[in-house]
């Protein structure tokens with residue numbers, strides 16, 4: 153039965169019904185919808201809008217529907233949307249009194265409330281998964297503090313870095329993502345229920361009662377805005393998009409670093425795939441899929457931004473289009489965060505290969521220039537002297553650490569014997585002891601700082 157058929161002479165066409173329906177996807181809101189209805193009817197009873205007995209009968213009916221869906225005994229089907237489904241089912245169970253549930257309420261404030269409850273729980277889950285990923289990154293950082301690997305800019309070897317510093321960089325990104333979800337949870341935990349269709353209600357309701365029961369921090373202050381606000385959905389999709397920006401970078405690094413060409417890390421067989429034709433292949437499909445799924449999440453963000461643009465106040469059916477992109481995003485986000493946590497936990501490292509590679513490409517040239525500058529030569533001149541040394545190495549097919557003191561001194565008399573130590577890969581990485589830098593001590597301090605900041609959430 154439709155909730156609104158009284159005004160109509162003829163039934164809606166079958167194709168119109170099929171087009172209009174949302175139950176096929178908004179059934180996912182069933183927990184939120186029933187929970188919010190129980191709170192609403194409890195309030196109606198407390199405010200003497202319904203008798204305590206009527207309210208209790210309705211609440212008991214709602215609880216039984218909840219329990220049966222939970223137990224898999226009641227299929228959620230055969231109605232226009234989740235709200236109609238629950239109400240029809242309620243009336244079927246408790247009779248005419250069930251029809252009083254919708255007093256002082258509209259589906260507009262109802263669906264806005266359901267979505268907030270659902271998104272709020274989804275934020276909590278996203279935060280848990282982000283914390284697990286960050287903990288995995290921190291654990292690997294702790295283990296690899298002191299491993300030297302190449303650091304790149306423009307994907308050209310730049311300076312040696314610390315493996316722990318590398319993992320800490322991603323922890324910093326995901327910590328910002330965590331903070332964005334944390335901030336969103338606070339901002340969005342505002343209850344629209346009680347706004348009714350758009351203008352509020354003439355019933356003497358007490359919104360504080362429903363707010364407390366549903367654990368919202370505040371109640372909305374403008375009914376027109378409250379029924380039509382989906383900013384929180386857009387913000388969730390934006391937060392998820394940035395998580396994917398970070399995940400896809402990590403995927404790209406993983407794919408490169410585990411390739412034959414780089415050979416720094418290995419993905420274990422359990423998280424790799426093969427080729428149907430090339431027997432030798434071990435492919436990083438999981439990383440590629442996570443990187444690829446970034447596209448659909450960004451697409452959903454653009455979708456919701458476009459859906460909410462230009463719709464006149466207040467509720468419009470366009471807003472029903474908030475659900476599918478949201479559900480798909482949260483599913484994609486949860487799947488990718490958990491699978492990537494497993495990848496991080498199981499990566500193995502080719503310590504020597506990373507170390508050897510870190511010394512290649514004249515990666516300690518900055519240390520040579522710094523050496524000269526520390527002894528009074530203007531940095532620009534030191535840069536030029538070192539540049540000539542690098543050119544010399546290229547011509548002679550040598551590396552900077554393999555040069556003799558005489559060769560250094562031929563480039564500048566400022567060089568002393570200690571340059572031979574300064575120019576090594578390890579000395580280079582360990583020398584950068586600035587906060588957040590590549591020394592083992594700085595990387596360990598970075599881990600401690602991350603752990604401290606993680607505790608807030």
Ligand code: ARG
Nearest residue numbers: 174233259260263469471472
């Ligand atoms: N399925 C609808 C939605 O998701 C529920 C609200 C319907 N309200 C209305 N006035 N038709 O937005």
